[in-house]
Amino acid sequence: MMRKHVLFSTLSMALLQGARAKLCFMLYQMADNNLEYYIRQDYQELSSSAFVRSTDAKTWVYHDAYGGQPLPSTVDSVGRSIPGNSGSSYVTYDHSLGRMRLDTTLSGEQNSDTEAAVLNFLTHAMTDCLANGYDSLMAVFSSHGGGFAGYGGDENVRARHRSLLQPNRQVASAIRGALSSVSGAPDKLDVIGFDACLMQALGAADDYMDVAQYMLASEAVEPGHGWAYAYWTSASDSVSLAGQVVSTYLSQTQGGGHQSPKVLSLISFEAYSTFVAQLEGFAAVLLERIQTDQTLHAFVSRARASTVAFEGIVDTVGTHQPSAMDIGSFLNAFAQMCNPSESSDLGSALTALRTAYSDMMVAHGVGPGTAAGTGMHVTWPPQGEYQRNRALWDTILFTNRHYATNSAPNFQAFLEYFLSAATPGSSAGDSVCQVAAQPAGQPVNPSELLSRPEANIESTKVTLTAHMAPRVDQVVVEYAVDLSSPLKPFLEDRGYIPSDIEYLYLKGGDVRGSYQGNTFEAEWNRDFYFLNITGQSKFEAIYVQDQGDGSKAVPVMYFPESQREAASAMQFLDFLFFDFEFWVEQGARYGFLTFSVDQTTGEVDNNLILFTSDVGGTAFAEKSRSDGGLIIPLIYVHAFIQDRKIDTLPGGFNQTIIEWREDLDYHVIARKADVIFDVIPSTDAVVATMYGFDFGESDSALEAEFFDIIRPDRGGFADIDIATDSSSGMLKTLFALGVAAIFCVLHL
Structure with missing residues (x-):
């Protein structure tokens, strides 16, 4: 709430x-x-x-x-x-x-x-x-x-x-x-x-x-x-x-x-010294144990994945797990998941560390619509983000004397090992954790990361559950609209031969879930979100990240007033072949809109503010409406068309450019999934996707299960093979033209 x-x-x-x-x-x-x-x-x-x-x-x-x-x-x-x-x-x-x-x-x-x-x-x-x-x-x-x-x-x-x-x-x-x-x-x-x-x-x-x-x-x-x-x-x-x-x-x-976010704390440095000493003791034990304990490794990964985290200065907009990880949230999650015995060296070190962290906080709190941070973060990027830009993260975390946390060398050593190492082999039953990563009677096929997901579909929500292999580091759930059928006649009309493996999904956002032992569960309220501007004909489907506790974020690109003419002159192909590096060099900035949803009533609190990475393209700060400028929402898709994989649509299907001005009212509107079929009758389905990640194995880093939430005249799961070709090509234009025509009527 x-x-x-x-x-x-x-x-x-x-x-x-x-x-x-x-x-x-x-x-x-x-x-x-x-x-x-x-x-x-x-x-x-x-x-x-x-x-x-x-x-x-x-x-x-x-x-x-x-x-x-x-x-x-x-x-x-x-x-x-x-x-x-x-x-x-x-x-x-x-x-x-x-x-x-x-x-x-x-x-x-x-x-x-x-x-x-x-x-x-x-x-x-x-x-x-x-x-x-x-x-x-x-x-x-x-x-x-x-x-x-x-x-x-x-x-x-x-x-x-x-x-x-x-x-x-x-x-x-x-x-x-x-x-x-x-x-x-x-x-x-x-x-x-x-x-x-x-x-x-x-x-x-x-x-x-x-x-x-x-x-x-x-x-x-x-x-x-x-x-x-x-x-x-x-x-x-x-x-x-x-x-x-x-x-x-x-x-x-x-x-x-x-x-939002609003979180503030006052810490005592005298108690901070004790906290750092206890962190060092805990990290030393954790590093020694995690190298051979597969169950422990799994719970550290999952605790990190479920922890409250905020956007750090190196984060990529749209990441499912920002790098500014709340320390208390991680310790609480790890204690609940692993539950090491108090008599063990890890258990006693964890208890002492949690006490020291609490004692350090003289005053702290969070405001409405803000994820429940506990007061202090540590820079801990998700393993996948680290591996995508390892040289940069190594400099920040371990080698730059201005950036590295030199007061905690044991923690640094643990973090360096954890981020770069593969999941260890079987623990052979001797894990320090008192909770098993994969209890008997709930096996996962050794070649798979996730069991067959189960979906409990109700009128107001959908609960998704799956069992994980011990090597699973993170699970992500996204919801989307399947527009594969409307795509195919469009291709035929233009002389192309559709294949059975082509598909197009418009993603609506992600859903935070929880980890219990070897089980992951996420609950989606069946809402898609749209951005509406009062008095203008701007109404765009948006991708919304669930940051927990009602806090939401929408990834965007911001163009300052100095780039107004160039941004406004962009044509259809400029959106489809959007050159992020070029526009950043011209002054555009990655950013995100924040708003919140009352978790008791489900009502959207339209307290929209825009954060952009204006300082050297790194540090995020609020961008005042008095500064003017333009916003392009970043819409994510899952599409494979004519041997091309496509994942991002700047401006959405309508190539939307939004004025950022003081005299305009911006509203986020929630609409239930059922409405989609009234607006676009040819829609195939509303689906959810559960992704399992094993960041330690490059050949099995991602596994996904698609399943239907709503599919007219068809029930059950929809099994879809995922295309992996990451190249792009001219045919990006084709599906976008067709879907633009489909979505131009989406004024709910």
Whole structure:
């Protein structure tokens, strides 16, 4: 169901009720990029908040602008409005004026992604704060975030669109330098915070543990509105304010409705050290055992496949398993699946690790429509994604000193083995897991990955169940419309001879499932989704990913205003032979729309927001409608036509290009599978597909079972041989022309 929750530990309550102090709040706003629109909003919210007016707080802001507009609600030392400036400024709240006051304008265009820029600002702000008795130090960094890859993304005029992130070690070094150079400064900040995407990560926290007592950040991408600054009230110290940040961020809609994903946590670095030590102990045992224990290997794979995960900066849009894997979710899933004995070395290590992880979380929570993350992620790509781009992942995970999680070498060693190794042979009954991967009486043919799936078809839902071989790493379920019959007469009309193996399926999305022992089960509510724009004749079937807990994502390509003319001029063949690399070079970006579905009522919450990978084509951030631009939805198909395999249709069957504007209303509409036959009578069937993956064996990496959900005048399963030719050819045009004609009437 739709939910919002905030959890505060006993430690946090004690801290929030502790001795009063005066708070020095230092906000580093790196707005010299495509986030300026949102960061200026944050500045306005902060300047009007009750918090900034509190005499218990001293506020300092570093603001590096992009467009050069005057800072809102800001004056000079005598109360006059200040002119616009595309450079960098130090601003403070002046209690005597009751306004934000410009303190310093830095000369020349600053590159805010340098250690010197961070060091100079923090030194300036700390010196003033400590001299005036504000000794509870909290530094917050607001801009793009990439987790292990760092923070920032300054597009200064000397290198506009350079879009590099500042490494975490460099930011930490600047903090350390300021603390050591300012008279009276403590050894560490009380709180370091990131109003940025993905920063509550194992691969980022390890760089900051020596410069702060606590860390406040999101493990997922953040909606552009960021933290709810306007709702902050007085706070006597940094930890008290951090508690307010968590609760207000999750509870306030900040414009019309809750956007997703919303997840935020405050961790204790003292407890983090214990957590890392326990992680290292667990990883060492796991690595030793998994090399010979087939059952254990299966449950690690399946726990990873079922774990809550968020889009990381290296992920391919549309992946079934993003790489920012929630740690607590994995530990819970693995404990349930494997259930190692408490008396075993793995069982005791797992228990200690789960306890340490929980103790580390001072406060955390998720908002409505967000998958139930537990507070921190680690970069752990699915095995299939790793193998498709092994050189890149090896650099990120194991060899790059800025990216690799060097504080956890045992975990790194386990991950490197697991991602690259094949499933071990039989455990011969001596598995450390107390749950068998394949219980007696439910055998799977040794040559197969999945047993014959069973489908329990009801009027409101379909439950799909299959048994897995022990070597199965992951199972994916997708639903689709079978349009093979409408395709064949189209080919005949154009002089081609259809063969019996040709087929065409329009995919509607995927469904998350659950793993129990050797059984996989997924439940589909029979809904297909369509994107409608009020007042326009845009109505397109979309592919929707199920991210869990009502959270949904739609893969798209985004074209900025600078590419409007070129994108609008695309012709039919440009869609069919869509050159992704070319358009990315021209400024287009991969992205995804997010929305949510109330799991109690099934109603769609049309809180659509667009995330794009605008920073170097990597870090995801919300794209404001005020930026304009165009969207092309990425529609996935399963088709084999005239010896050609086709899997993606940018723009769908109608070559849809969608305006991204403030004055348009976007709605996702759900329609039951039964409606498809009323709209397209020649439709063959609504089907579901269950894919089993064994990433350790290249010759059996994929196995699929197709089966009918609805097929007029025909029941049971539909067995279809899967064509494997991945080449493309001119005949892509043929099926698209025909299906475009079929789907042009799909205005439900």
